[in-house]
Amino acid sequence: MINILTLVPDQKILDLIENLLTIANKSQKTFNFKAKIISNEDIPILKSSELIFNLDNKKTLHIYKKQLGLKDEDLLIIIYQGLLSTEEWTNLFCAGSIPEEEYPNLYVISLKFIDWDILKGLVTPTLQSHAIMHLILYSVVASFTPLKSHDETRGCIMDFCEELTDFNEVLIEGYKLCREECQDVLKETPYNEVINNITNGLKKDYILLDHEAIDKIQPKTAKRLSDNKIFNRFEEISRDPLKNIGSLDEILNELQSKVEEARKVNKRINDILIIIFGTIMLIGLIIILFGALKNQPLETLIGCVFEVLLIWPYTKLNKIKQENLRLKTGVSVFRLNLKSCEFEENKKGKKICIKKVVNDINKFFVGLKAMS
Numbered sequence: 234m235i236n237i238l239t240l241v242p243d244q245k246i247l248d249l250i251e252n253l254l255t256i257a258n259k260s261q262k263t264f265n266f267k268a269k270i271i272s273n274e275d276i277p278i279l280k281s282s283e284l285i286f287n288l289d290n291k292k293t294l295h296i297y298k299k300q301l302g303l304k305d306e307d308l309l310i311i312i313y314q315g316l317l318s319t320e321e322w323t324n325l326f327c328a329g330s331i332p333e334e335e336y337p338n339l340y341v342i343s344l345k346f347i348d349w350d351i352l353k354g355l356v357t358p359t360l361q362s363h364a365i366m367h368l369i370l371y372s373v374v375a376s377f378t379p380l381k382s383h384d385e386t387r388g389c390i391m392d393f394c395e396e397l398t399d400f401n402e403v404l405i406e407g408y409k410l411c412r413e414e415c416q417d418v419l420k421e422t423p424y425n426e427v428i429n430n431i432t433n434g435l436k437k438d439y440i441l442l443d444h445e446a447i448d449k450i451q452p453k454t455a456k457r458l459s460d461n462k463i464f465n466r467f468e469e470i471s472r473d474p475l476k477n478i479g480s481l482d483e484i485l486n487e488l489q490s491k492v493e494e495a496r497k498v499n500k501r502i503n504d505i506l507i508i509i510f511g512t513i514m515l516i517g518l519i520i521i522l523f524g525a526l527k528n529q530p531l532e533t534l535i536g537c538v539f540e541v542l543l544i545w546p547y548t549k550l551n552k553i554k555q556e557n558l559r560l561k562t563g564v565s566v567f568r569l570n571l572k573s574c575e576f577e578e579n580k581k582g583k584k585i586c587i588k589k590v591v592n593d594i595n596k597f598f599v600g601l602k603a604m605s
C-alpha cells in the first residue's frame with residue numbers, strides 16, 4: 234500500500250479534509266490517505282511568506298519525508314499558507330516534483346487561493362474542503378501517472394489554471410478527468426481503476442453540494458482575479474525580463490486599457506458636475522438679472538441686450554481686445570452697465586439715456602465699418 238500523507242497547518246484545515254480522505258480510502262485499497270498537523274517549527278522554510286519550490290527546498294522536504302518514515306514511492310503533500318512559486322511561475326495553486334526527479338513524490342499546495350476570494354466568504358466550508366481535495370488529487374495523479382497539467386481549461390483536475398478563475402471551472406465540473414486528453418493516458422497506467430474509483434467516490438459526496446453557490450463564484454470574483462492576473466504576470470516578467478519581453482507589451486496594453494476605462498468614468502463624472510453647477514449658476518444669474526432690472530428703465534435693458542448679444546460676442550469671436558474696440562468705435566464693452574445708466578438717468582433723465590444707447594449703437598457700427 235502506498236502512503237499519501239498530507240501535512241496541514243492547523244486543526245481547521247484538518248477538519249475540512251479528514252472526511253474526504255476517508256471517502257478516498259474507502260473507494261480503493263492501493264493508496265492510504267492520511268493527514269497530520271505540522272508545526273512550521275518542524276520545517277522552517279514554511280515560516281516565510283513565500284516558498285519557492287526549487288531544488289534546495291525539495292531537498293529539505295525530501296529529508297523531512299524520510300524523517301517521517303515515508304518511502305520514496307510514498308507521496309508527501311504539504312499544505313502551505315503562503316505564496317507558492319517556482320523559478321518560472323508564481324501565485325501557484327500547487328507545485329511538485331515529477332516521478333523522474335531526484336526527490337520525487339513531493340507536493341506543496343498553497344492555500345493563498347482562499348485569500349484570493351475564489352472561495353472565501355462566498356461558499357460553504359464544504360466547498361473549500363472539496364477545493365483542497367481537488368488539489369490533493371491533482372498531486373496524486375501527477376505523481377503516479379505520466380499525466381501533466383494542460384494549458385487548456387476543460388474543468389479537468391489537470392487544468393493548469395493560468396487564469397485563477399479557471400479553477401472555478403474545475404470546481405463546477407467536480408473531480409473530472411477530461412476525455413480529450415487525460416482519460417486516454419490514464420487508461421494505459423496501472424492506476425486507472427484506482428483513480429477513477431477515488432473520483433467517483435468523491436463525486437457522490439460532491440453532488441450533494443449546492444451548485445448554485447459554485448456558479449456564483451465566478452462573476453463576483455472575476456474583476457479581482459483579473460487584477461491579480463496582472464500582478465502575477467508582472468512577477469513572471471521581473472523574474473526573467475528577457476524571456477518575457479513580448480508579454481511586457483501585452484501587459485502594458487492591458488494596463489493602459491484599464492487606465493482608459495478609469496479616465497472615461499472620471500470624464501463622465503466631470504461632465505455631470507459641470508452640467509449641475511452650470512445649471513445652478515445660470516439660474517442664479519437669471520435671478521440676479523431679473524432682480525437688478527426689475528426697477529430699471531427700458532433703455533437699461535436694451536443697452537444690456539446690445540452689449541451681451543452683440544459687442545461682447547463680437548470681441549470674443551474676432552479676438553479683439555476690448556480696449557482696441559473702444560478706441561476704434563468709441564464704445565466700450567459693458568460701458569452701459571446698470572450703474573452708469575442709472576447715473577445718467579439720474580443726471581439727465583430717461584430720454585437722454587435712451588438717446589445715449591441709440592447713439593452708442595450707431596457709433597459702434599460706424600466704428601466697425603471704419604475698422605474693416
Ligand SMILES: [Zn+2]
Pocket residue numbers: 383387389390391392410411414415
Ligand atoms: Zn485533462
